[in-house]
Amino acid sequence: MKWVYPEFLFALLVLVIPILIHLFHFRKYKTIYFSSIAFVKSVEQQQKNPRKIKHLLILFARILAFTCLVIAFAQPYFPTSDTNKKDIRLIGVYIDNSFSMSRIGGQGELLAQAKELAGSIVDKAPRNTQYVLFTNELSGNEKQTLTKVKFVDQVAKVNYSPIYRSQEEILSYWNQWVEDAQKEGNIKSNPALVYISDFQKNNAIYSNKKFKYIPSVSPLLLVPQNTGNLYIDTIWFETPIQKLGSAQTLSIRVVNTGKEAIESAVVSVQIGKLKRDLFAELPSNGSDTVQLNYFNQEAGIAQGKIAINDKQMTRDDAFFFNYEVKKSSSVLIINGEDAVENVGIVFGLDDFYQIKEVSTNQASQENLEAVDLVVLNGLNQIPSNLSTELTAYHQEQGALLLIPGTNVSPGGWNALLNKLNLPTISGTQTVGLGIQKLNIKDPFFQGIFEGKPENISLPAVAKAYRLLSNSKTLSSNLINYQNGTPFFVKGTGKNNAYLFSTSLKPEFSTFTSNQLFSTLLLHAGNLSQRQNPSYLIIGSDGSYPINVNASSENPVHLKYGQIDYIPVIFTKNKRSYLSIQGLEAIRILEAGNYSISQDGKQSGILSTNYNRLESQTSESTGDEIKKSFEQAGIHVNTLSDGSHWNSASLLEIGENYDTWVWFVFFAGIFVLCEMALLIFYKK
Structure with a gap:
């Protein structure tokens, strides 16, 4: 047997006092007048032995009651750890330090209350107990074991974090920690786990994953006064x-x-x-x-x-x-064998567009850089190298407007269309090509027509290519023929791509002489402006295009107020990007508008925001918390609502701390025995 507070055992020395009182108890004599002393002597002899027995029984009851009470305060326990481990006990404590813990509870902010609770646990545990403290950060620094002093110091340093962690992530981290510690021989048994959180519903476990090395948990639910947000x-x-x-x-x-x-x-x-x-x-x-x-x-x-x-x-x-x-938008027109000059003329009508026209063999990666819209004007053949460059350009937010020639090669065209997730070309058609329907409900037509268009002049089409969709097609038909096949198609993927099913040559259609021609081209140009993401989520997003000097030895800086952060820079398709993923970005960055600078020159703005998953406040009930743990194969010892954080010492963190209860019980039994002796024991 060992003791949590062995210094209380010195109180047993007080037992000497009632023993001395019993041994040196001097009776007070009272003079009684009797006619014969023989009568008094007889009475005294008759009561002497029972009185001695009564006093001894009362003395033993008092001694036993006081002894049990002293032992209860010393808190005895029977160690269950291996003797080679010197009976060192280990307790894992998780503190939820997400933004939802900034709400006000009965004892102030929930995080402050959680830190008080965690700190009070050390008052319960033996002196040689070690601790593992981990938060939503789940970093390598949180894997070390701590002494009582270091644990209290680390608890005081816990601060809010924008990191969102699910309950499954927290338990997986602790389960892996225990497994690794056992494999390395650092611990023999599964340590206790105290889980302090506000237990939002969006953090609960929804999978059937089991945690072998977490047999039980002591959850502590902190409830805010106002659950809304x-x-x-x-x-x-x-x-x-x-x-x-x-x-x-x-x-x-x-x-x-x-x-x-x-x-x-x-x-x-x-x-x-x-x-x-x-x-x-x-x-x-x-x-x-x-x-x-x-x-x-x-x-x-x-x-x-x-x-x-x-x-x-x-x-x-x-x-x-x-x-x-933007003051202007750049358009690159790649002219093929059947190109028509009307395309360049239309974009030239608006000073907003800066136009550059090249032939098919002049198109290169350099021409595609910083271009908002690329127009394929009357191409019959699409070389494989051009297809590859156009695909990479489209993946980097580039917009494409595809106008076929009069005698297209389906192989080259379909290779590009498949990469763009657009319908492929399957022969030509000449029947039912009257333009019948405009899908004006599509966002593409927003702002083009005032009210519902009626009696609009539509072009005549004599010959067109049949477009076929497949399982990988991501597109929407903006304008259809009478036979139901599409005339004008818009890709519904991440970036803009538009496709006409007919050539602009007169033998195919009168499209170039129709007012709809310039309307569609200019509106496609308006919708094709390259825009960087309006904002990034701290710790999650990591693909923000920037214009930097790759050969410069000076790093890129993100600056906002007193924050000066150097992000990770990587190159993709000859373009530079910055990333704000990872724990370092989460530790340093705050929500705000940051200037992007290099060599002392500002090159852009990056806006950052926190993840909104923590904002969806909805706390789990006690039954839901127990169910979520039990679903993961974890037994719940005692669920406390944390309303009185001073009662943290009553948390069930192990079987070693239950023995003192029995000594309190027996102390009460012996006190009752003493009272019974005083009241009912007679001669």
Whole structure:
């Protein structure tokens, strides 16, 4: 048997006092007048032996009661660890330090309460106990075992983290830690695990994965006073066209996870010099989308910030973004054997477009750099090298407008169309080619027609190529023939790609002389402006194109306020990208608009935001928490709601701490025995 607090055993010395009192107890004599002393002597002899027995029994009861009480305070236990391990006990403690733990609970912020609870656990454990403290970071630094002093010090350093971790990730980390420790011979048995969190539903386990090295867990549920949250979920533009002087609509979705509706939540929007306040009507557990209509009045990069005022989680109350308002857009026209000059003439009508025309054999990777739209004008053959370059260009946000010639080679064309996930060419057709239907509900036609188009003049088509879709096709028919086959197709993949099924030569159609021709070409050009992502998610996204000097020895810097971060730079298809993935970015970066600079020169803006998964506050109930652990094959010892964090010492972190309860029980039994002797024991 060993003791948690052996110093309490010195209190047993106090037992000497009642023993001495019993041994040197002097009776007080009282004079009683009797006619004969013989009567008194007889009475005394009759009561002497029972009285001695009564006093001894009372003394033993008192001694035993006090002894049991002292032993209970010393907290005895029977060690279960291997003797070669010197009876060192190990406890794993997980502290959820996500943003949802910044909410206010009964004892202040939930994270502060969690740290108090974790710190109080050391008061319960033996002095030679070691600890493993881990948070949502799950880094290599958190794999080390800690003494009591170092554990308390590390708990004090725990701070909020934007990292989102599921319950399965946390348990997988601890399960792997225990497995590795056992293989290395550092521990013999499975250590205890204390899991401190607010247990959001979106973190619960939904798979059937079992954790062999986690037989049990002691979960500690921290409950906020207000379970609701108000946050900006996402933003988007109604049209991708960002031209100088163009009209734009910014849509903002605001979410309310609370049980009470909010009639007029103020949404503050700032885009450059423009500042506006919008009002959102938010139902309980619902959302609202507010819109800002404005004009792009200045060219260049526009920086934006949207903010709301929420008293709960504050780190999701702001949303940062940026976009570029362009003065011009570049168009590269690759002319083939059956090219028509009308294509170049149409784009030349608008000063916004900077046009460059080349032949098929002049097209190269250098020509494709920084081009917004590439037009294949009347090509019959598409060489394999050009197909490869166009595919790489399209994957890097480049837009393509494909116009076939009069005698196309299906092999080269279909090789490119398959890579672009567009319908392939399968012969020609001459029947049922009257243009019948425009899919005006498609976003492509947004802003082209005022109201519903009626009596619109449509081109006549005498000959066209039949386009066939397959299982890999990702496209939408914008204009169809009477026979149901497509005339104009738009790819629905990540980047823009457009395909006409007919040549522009007069023997094929009168399309070039129709007003729809210039309308479709110019609108495709407007929608093909290259835009960098409006924002990235810290720790998750890592593909932001930048213009940097690859030969420079100086690194790229991201600067915002006091933050100066050097991101990871990589090259893909001869273009440079930066990444903000990984733990280092999460530790350093905050949500904001960062300047991208190299050699002291600014080359762009990067907007960053936190992951919104933590914003979806919805706590699991006690039964749901137990079920989630049991589904993973883990027994739940005791589930505490953490409402009285001073009771952390009552957590069931092992069988070694149950013995003291029995000594308290027997101390009470002996006290009752003493009382019974005093009351009922008679001569």
